[in-house]
Amino acid sequence: MANNTSIDISKAYDEYSDLLYRLALSHLGNREDAMDAVQDVFVKYVSLKRDFSDSEHKKAWFIRVTINRCVDLFRKRNVRAYTPLDETDEIPDNSENFLASSVKSMLDSLPEKFKTVIILHYLEGFSVEEISNVLEISVSAVKMRLARARDFVKANYPKESFYDE
Amino acid sequence: MMNKLDIEAYRQIKAPAELKEAVMRATSKTEKKKFVFNIRTISSIAACFVFLMVGIVFAVNQNARIDFSVESLPKTSAYAEADARSMDEILGIINLKSGSKIKIDSISEGFYLIDEVGEKQAIKSGFVSEREIKLGWIVSDRDGYIKVNGKEYKVVYSEPENEIEIIEIK
Numbered sequence: 001m002a003n004n005t006s007i008d009i010s011k012a013y014d015e016y017s018d019l020l021y022r023l024a025l026s027h028l029g030n031r032e033d034a035m036d037a038v039q040d041v042f043v044k045y046v047s048l049k050r051d052f053s054d055s056e057h058k059k060a061w062f063i064r065v066t067i068n069r070c071v072d073l074f075r076k077r078n079v080r081a082y083t084p085l086d087e088t089d090e091i092p093d094n095s096e097n098f099l100a101s102s103v104k105s106m107l108d109s110l111p112e113k114f115k116t117v118i119i120l121h122y123l124e125g126f127s128v129e130e131i132s133n134v135l136e137i138s139v140s141a142v143k144m145r146l147a148r149a150r151d152f153v154k155a156n157y158p159k160e161s162f163y164d165e
Numbered sequence: 166m167m168n169k170l171d172i173e174a175y176r177q178i179k180a181p182a183e184l185k186e187a188v189m190r191a192t193s194k195t196e197k198k199k200f201v202f203n204i205r206t207i208s209s210i211a212a213c214f215v216f217l218m219v220g221i222v223f224a225v226n227q228n229a230r231i232d233f234s235v236e237s238l239p240k241t242s243a244y245a246e247a248d249a250r251s252m253d254e255i256l257g258i259i260n261l262k263s264g265s266k267i268k269i270d271s272i273s274e275g276f277y278l279i280d281e282v283g284e285k286q287a288i289k290s291g292f293v294s295e296r297e298i299k300l301g302w303i304v305s306d307r308d309g310y311i312k313v314n315g316k317e318y319k320v321v322y323s324e325p326e327n328e329i330e331i332i333e334i335k
Binding site: 005006009010013017018020021022025026031035038039043045046047095097098103106122123124125162 | 167175179187189191192196
């Protein structure tokens with residue numbers, strides 16, 4: 001049974017870890033907290049042993065729990081401040097460019113509920129329906145949040161625009 | 166700001182290699198804790214069940230148990246000539262108390278039921294009473310026997326000591 005579980009965790013990890021790490025990184029702004037958040041999510045996954053109706057349900061659960069965990073960590077204000085890699089001894093990874101980018105600065109300026117829909121829609125490429133499913137809010141609520149987020153960006157970053165696939 | 170290149174750069178971000186190791190280690194610890202927790206939970210439930218059963222058995226036994234007490238002893242020697250004394254003088258009185266009903270399954274000769282006003286009444290097998298009864302026993306050279314609530318007792322009178330003893334047989 002323990003073997004099956006570790007196989008299941010490994011499989012789920014391979015499937016969702018990149019997505020969850022990106023979400024955590026874009027919410028928290030540093031790799032250590034992002035790694036902690038993702039680790040917490042998988043521990044929760046093992047602890048709860050939920051039954052999922054399908055892979056979409058499972059994926060939505062992982063995303064929602066990751067976002068909630070990031071929000072919790074952020075509220076507790078125990079997230080580490082972003083430190084450029086050249087000031088640390090850490091192993092560099094491909095997140096460095098993103099963390100130093102103007103996109104990350106813009107995301108940081110957004111209120112939490114706008115940030116989440118912007119990340120999921122414009123960066124992860126989720127449809128409005130998929131976001132509605134993940135966040136367990138109505139489609140119209142997602143559309144409303146996206147519109148308000150765009151308004152917020154336009155007001156604060158007048159020269160910028162969103163690339164929509 | 167959020168152009169195609171930004172999006173591509175974002176999507177190329179991969180979880181660090183060391184994260185998988187950390188996740189597998191953390192989840193493995195959680196699994197072990199859950200296993201230990203489950204064992205502890207099952208053990209605790211089993212222990213509670215055993216205690217509960219012991220408690221129930223004890224409570225049932227306590228309820229069914231009969232407490233005997235000798236209220237009064239014969240006033241004169243039981244083995245003296247019968248016509249030389251009144252019956253009251255050779256009558257021992259025994260109280261029976263229980264947490265539940267008292268059922269006399271069988272009883273030997275020489276026993277009477279003493280009612281609320283102290284009068285002697287005949288008693289026979291199958292008599293049932295709530296919680297407390299008072300029996301009068303005409304002491305003789307024979308031991309008395311009472312089977313009550315499924316248990317059998319011998320009632321013994323010791324002459325020199327002027328004592329009544331109730332002994333559980335089985």
